[in-house]
Amino acid sequence: LALRLLVPVGPATSTGGRPPAQVAFNAGAATVLSIDLGATHATIALTDLNAKVISQRSVALDIAEGPHAVLDVALGLGKELLEQVDVPVIGIGIGVPGPVEHSTGRPISPPIMPGWDGFDIPAYVRQSIDVTVLVDNDVNILALGEHATSWPDVDDLVFVKVATGIGAGVISSGSLQRGSQGAAGDMGHVQVPYSRDSPRPPEDERDLEAIASGTAIAKQLTASGLKAESAADVADLVRSGDARAIEATRQAGREIGEVLSVVVSMLNPSVIVVGGSVARAGEHLLAGIKEIVYRRSIPLATQHLSIVPSQSGERAAVVGAAIMVANRALSPAAIDQFAAQDLGSPSARVRVL
Amino acid sequence: LALRLLVPVGPATSTGGRPPAQVAFNAGAATVLSIDLGATHATIALTDLNAKVISQRSVALDIAEGPHAVLDVALGLGKELLEQVDVPVIGIGIGVPGPVEHSTGRPISPPIMPGWDGFDIPAYVRQSIDVTVLVDNDVNILALGEHATSWPDVDDLVFVKVATGIGAGVISSGSLQRGSQGAAGDMGHVQVPYSRDSPRPPEDERDLEAIASGTAIAKQLTASGLKAESAADVADLVRSGDARAIEATRQAGREIGEVLSVVVSMLNPSVIVVGGSVARAGEHLLAGIKEIVYRRSIPLATQHLSIVPSQSGERAAVVGAAIMVANRALSPAAIDQFAAQDLGSPSARVRVL
Numbered sequence: 053l054a055l056r057l058l059v060p061v062g063p064a065t066s067t068g069g070r071p072p073a074q075v076a077f078n079a080g081a082a083t084v085l086s087i088d089l090g091a092t093h094a095t096i097a098l099t100d101l102n103a104k105v106i107s108q109r110s111v112a113l114d115i116a117e118g119p120h121a122v123l124d125v126a127l128g129l130g131k132e133l134l135e136q137v138d139v140p141v142i143g144i145g146i147g148v149p150g151p152v153e154h155s156t157g158r159p160i161s162p163p164i165m166p167g168w169d170g171f172d173i174p175a176y177v178r179q180s181i182d183v184t185v186l187v188d189n190d191v192n193i194l195a196l197g198e199h200a201t202s203w204p205d206v207d208d209l210v211f212v213k214v215a216t217g218i219g220a221g222v223i224s225s226g227s228l229q230r231g232s233q234g235a236a237g238d239m240g241h242v243q244v245p246y247s248r249d250s251p252r253p254p255e256d257e258r259d260l261e262a263i264a265s266g267t268a269i270a271k272q273l274t275a276s277g278l279k280a281e282s283a284a285d286v287a288d289l290v291r292s293g294d295a296r297a298i299e300a301t302r303q304a305g306r307e308i309g310e311v312l313s314v315v316v317s318m319l320n321p322s323v324i325v326v327g328g329s330v331a332r333a334g335e336h337l338l339a340g341i342k343e344i345v346y347r348r349s350i351p352l353a354t355q356h357l358s359i360v361p362s363q364s365g366e367r368a369a370v371v372g373a374a375i376m377v378a379n380r381a382l383s384p385a386a387i388d389q390f391a392a393q394d395l396g397s398p399s400a401r402v403r404v405l
Numbered sequence: 406l407a408l409r410l411l412v413p414v415g416p417a418t419s420t421g422g423r424p425p426a427q428v429a430f431n432a433g434a435a436t437v438l439s440i441d442l443g444a445t446h447a448t449i450a451l452t453d454l455n456a457k458v459i460s461q462r463s464v465a466l467d468i469a470e471g472p473h474a475v476l477d478v479a480l481g482l483g484k485e486l487l488e489q490v491d492v493p494v495i496g497i498g499i500g501v502p503g504p505v506e507h508s509t510g511r512p513i514s515p516p517i518m519p520g521w522d523g524f525d526i527p528a529y530v531r532q533s534i535d536v537t538v539l540v541d542n543d544v545n546i547l548a549l550g551e552h553a554t555s556w557p558d559v560d561d562l563v564f565v566k567v568a569t570g571i572g573a574g575v576i577s578s579g580s581l582q583r584g585s586q587g588a589a590g591d592m593g594h595v596q597v598p599y600s601r602d603s604p605r606p607p608e609d610e611r612d613l614e615a616i617a618s619g620t621a622i623a624k625q626l627t628a629s630g631l632k633a634e635s636a637a638d639v640a641d642l643v644r645s646g647d648a649r650a651i652e653a654t655r656q657a658g659r660e661i662g663e664v665l666s667v668v669v670s671m672l673n674p675s676v677i678v679v680g681g682s683v684a685r686a687g688e689h690l691l692a693g694i695k696e697i698v699y700r701r702s703i704p705l706a707t708q709h710l711s712i713v714p715s716q717s718g719e720r721a722a723v724v725g726a727a728i729m730v731a732n733r734a735l736s737p738a739a740i741d742q743f744a745a746q747d748l749g750s751p752s753a754r755v756r757v758l
Contacts, residue, residue: 224578229672232559232561233709318595318667322585353591
């Protein structure tokens, strides 16, 4: 109550004795600043403690310009959003398009982020806004956002993103699982053994990403004489109804399904969400995934399994980044620390958690 | 303190003001009754709240005699153990050799447990000893026991049992993951796609269990003219140094490795423990597993990965069943309920949690 995280609501009905107080969680007690960095864009949002977006800015931004340039723009926009509200910000959540050591917030050999390898994102951000800064890869952030937005009552969910690359976010027992080195969900680097359902030869031992990502499909289509350089081009061809692009996308779904069928047996999720630009181009990718997962898995594991397209789209990213921070901030240990701060004065808007 | 879960220890050093009290967790405040049911044996143990075994009985018992006969013997032995101590029992943990719906404690179509399908184990047990009864399959129980006994500081561990069948127990973020229907870890029913490392033909789409379990290896050896009817026979042949049995076991390890390499990329465990009778026959199964997992997975996922034989052996089962109960019993909600009981009187030995 002292923190305003709980506030009294309505007149309580007395049942005799000491009158009970009715209280409710006050999601507006503080804000979270959420930064979604993509390859060519950034979205910055201010949310409440329920990850509900209060205000938002998007800007075209090339991640390859490096951490100083990109973060300066994002933080400048973030400060503008913060100045418009009069409650403290308890933390900043950042999603980046590459692998991150979550415990330190440093990208690890990110393929499309030149200049970011090993960069201490939290330390740099806190020079501007001195609050808790949490960083994770975009797929984990999307999994958190999709879960919170569309499947809040589901405990076991796997989110798969199929775009330029392939990655997954694993939620078990209601929590995002990062694994021992933060490398969980690295589905793109699974080697796909030969299957007789695949046109690939038995000698082919490439990673899933090299076989079934948007980039890989584009290469196949180019080899067959079509003009396709990227996942976006593949999505465009599929939307235009090109038969070769549709079949290649469906086959990519089957290859992804081979890997997901192992995931289904090992983790027994009730929902698999498929997102990313290739998935958004139509039902073909999902159809290929379903075809193999339902054929390969035993009925007990699939009878209550839904395989669905992403509902939240890109909005899930800023929601997920905010959820990541709110989950940490509302832990009992964090609340004790938060309580030690003076949140009453207007000047206390920006606070160290 | 009132529950005796915390007890004062030693003289506290005063730093002025109110003298601080030094307290310690009192694992002896209550006991857990742990029942490990195998195909042909039962082990019954009484443990403290740290799952440390106080006393134990083992008995030859055919699970196929059905639930009444088997549970009556196990509970009879359990009562003898309970009568020797003067603290309350807070719950009973039971492991069975087949799939179980953990939320209800009912076996689900267990292949080697005739008469047990859908049987309400907790309800039957509570007619004798009216406490909380939790039931799970033997592999989950072994995973909990191995984790508690040998890897208590590891958050992400996968336990694989290779014996008559193949199953796995998945621990992520320090907790056993059962999945949405309790079917997580069903590694035996994963279909293994063709790999050029395997002597199997591309058309072979059998489950892992049909290819690499002790039973499957025995069938292969029988076909090649050796006498082997069971996983135990395979283990004996391997121990005797038979070259064909050793190579078949190593190849089974490779097939298991194909599936585990997907698990490593998706869950990023730091430890994979391999147990069961086939694993205990020597290093050949483990060597096959390591060969494929290290070849197929990316360095980030395997550089801190240990693939090791089970340390605890069968002892892990009763420890794991006790851990399962203690975890539930020491949750905050359960302690509140426990506190409502009168634990002071000697007659309060058997208590409803």
